[in-house]
Amino acid sequence: MRLSFLEPLYKQSGPFASVYLDTSRDSAVADPDAAIGLRWRHLRDALTSEGADRGTITAVADLVGSDMEVPGTHGQAVFxxxxxxxxxxxxxxxxxxxTAHFGTLPDIMPLIAQxxxxxxxxxVRVRYGGRHSTDATGTVRVDAEAGVWPLTKVAPGYRLHEEIPAGDWxxxxxxIGRELEGHARRIDCEAVVVAGDAWARGILVNRLPAPLRGHVTTVEGTGDAVPGRALLEQRLESLFRGRMAAHDRRLLDVFLAQRAHGAVTAEGLPAAVAALQRGQVRALLxxxxxESPLRLWVGPEPGQLxxxxxxxxxxxxxxxxxxxxxxxxxxxxxxxxxELVLVPEREARVHEGVGVLLRCPLPRGGQDAPVA
Structure with a gap:
C-alpha cells in the first residue's frame, strides 16, 4: 500500500488530535445526529483528559458529523x-x-486498516428492458463505476450511465468496452465485476478488449442501487472478502521468497527501526x-525513532x-x-508482527529492481 494520501497530515507538526467515531445514518437509528452528538461528547471528554486545548476541541467539533451526505453505515476519522x-x-x-487520542503523533493505523x-x-451492471433479445423496442441500461475497494463504499468513483436501444447494443x-478499458488503465484495474441480464451481459463481456476480459468475474442479479454508495456493493463485499491487493501480494511473495533464501529481509522491531533510520526500507510488512503494547521513542523528524x-x-x-x-x-x-503491507496472519506471521523488505542494491542503470 502506498501511503501518499497521508503526506498532507505529516507536513504538519503535532500534537495531533485523532478521533474515530461511528457516524452512520441508517434506518436502525431514529435520530442519528443526536446519537453522533452523544458519541462526540464522550470523545471530547477523553481528549480533554489527555491535555487537548480548547482550539483543538473546537476544530474537531466543527468536523464531527460533517459527512451528512454519506448514507448507510460508516464512520469518520478526524485529525x-x-x-x-x-x-x-x-x-x-x-x-x-x-476512540480519541491527543499526542505527538497521530493515531493513524485504524485509518490505514480501513x-x-x-x-x-x-x-458494471447491465439491465435489459425488453421482453426478449429480439425486442427492438427494448433498451439496455448500463451503469459502471471505477473505484478502489473498500473506499468506494463511501467515496464513489467515476460513474458511467448509458441507455441504448436493444437493436444497437x-x-x-x-x-463502451473501449471506454471502460481507458478507465481501467488509469486505476491499474485488477478486477472487472459484471452483473445483470445474461443476454446483455454476455454481449458486453465478449466485446470487451482482451486486457479486460482476462479480469472479468460475472455475478448474478443486478443489486440494489443506493445513491452515494458503491455500485454492486454487496457483491463486491463477498468477492473481495479476505483478498489482498495484487500489488501487496507481490511484495509479500518477494519477502517470503527472500526470507526462505536468507536474502535482503529482516524481521522484528529492532531490525525495522534500524532499516528505517538508514532509509533502507522498500516495504514494511x-x-x-x-492492542500491541510496543512503543518507540521519536523525535521531530520522520527518521528520528x-x-x-x-x-x-x-x-x-x-x-x-x-x-x-x-x-x-x-x-x-x-x-x-x-510502502506498507498489512499482512493477515493466515497469510504469514512475522516476528513481533513486523517484517522488512529492504531496498535492493541499485543496478548500474540506477533504478530500483522491479517487483517480481
Missing amino acids: TAHGHAALLDELPVPPARD HAPGIPYLA PRAARV LNNHP ALTEEELRSYGVQDVRRERADAALTRALVGTRA
Whole structure:
C-alpha cells in the first residue's frame, strides 16, 4: 500500500488530535445526529483528559458529523493540529469502538486498516428492458463505476450511465468496452465485476478488449442501487472478502521468497527501526495488532525513532517522546516514501508482527529492481 494520501497530515507538526467515531445514518437509528452528538461528547471528554486545548476541541467539533451526505453505515476519522483540520476521511465501516487520542503523533493505523485491501476495480451492471433479445423496442441500461475497494463504499468513483436501444447494443457494447478499458488503465484495474441480464451481459463481456476480459468475474442479479454508495456493493463485499491487493501480494511473495533464501529481509522491531533510520526500507510488512503494547521513542523528524530514549539522544535529538510503535513506524514510512503491507496472519506471521523488505542494491542503470 502506498501511503501518499497521508503526506498532507505529516507536513504538519503535532500534537495531533485523532478521533474515530461511528457516524452512520441508517434506518436502525431514529435520530442519528443526536446519537453522533452523544458519541462526540464522550470523545471530547477523553481528549480533554489527555491535555487537548480548547482550539483543538473546537476544530474537531466543527468536523464531527460533517459527512451528512454519506448514507448507510460508516464512520469518520478526524485529525486536527493546532486548532486546524489536518486530515478528514470517511471510513467504509464504523470503527469497532469510538476512540480519541491527543499526542505527538497521530493515531493513524485504524485509518490505514480501513484503506486495505485497496483493490482497484470496475463494477458494471447491465439491465435489459425488453421482453426478449429480439425486442427492438427494448433498451439496455448500463451503469459502471471505477473505484478502489473498500473506499468506494463511501467515496464513489467515476460513474458511467448509458441507455441504448436493444437493436444497437451489439455495436454500442464494443464502444463502451473501449471506454471502460481507458478507465481501467488509469486505476491499474485488477478486477472487472459484471452483473445483470445474461443476454446483455454476455454481449458486453465478449466485446470487451482482451486486457479486460482476462479480469472479468460475472455475478448474478443486478443489486440494489443506493445513491452515494458503491455500485454492486454487496457483491463486491463477498468477492473481495479476505483478498489482498495484487500489488501487496507481490511484495509479500518477494519477502517470503527472500526470507526462505536468507536474502535482503529482516524481521522484528529492532531490525525495522534500524532499516528505517538508514532509509533502507522498500516495504514494511505488518501483522496489525491494535492492542500491541510496543512503543518507540521519536523525535521531530520522520527518521528520528529508536528503541530507547538514550539511543535517540545519542544522535543529538533533544525533543524526544514515547509513542505507539505503529504510529512511529508509519510516520517514518511516509517520510521515506516506503510502502506498507498489512499482512493477515493466515497469510504469514512475522516476528513481533513486523517484517522488512529492504531496498535492493541499485543496478548500474540506477533504478530500483522491479517487483517480481
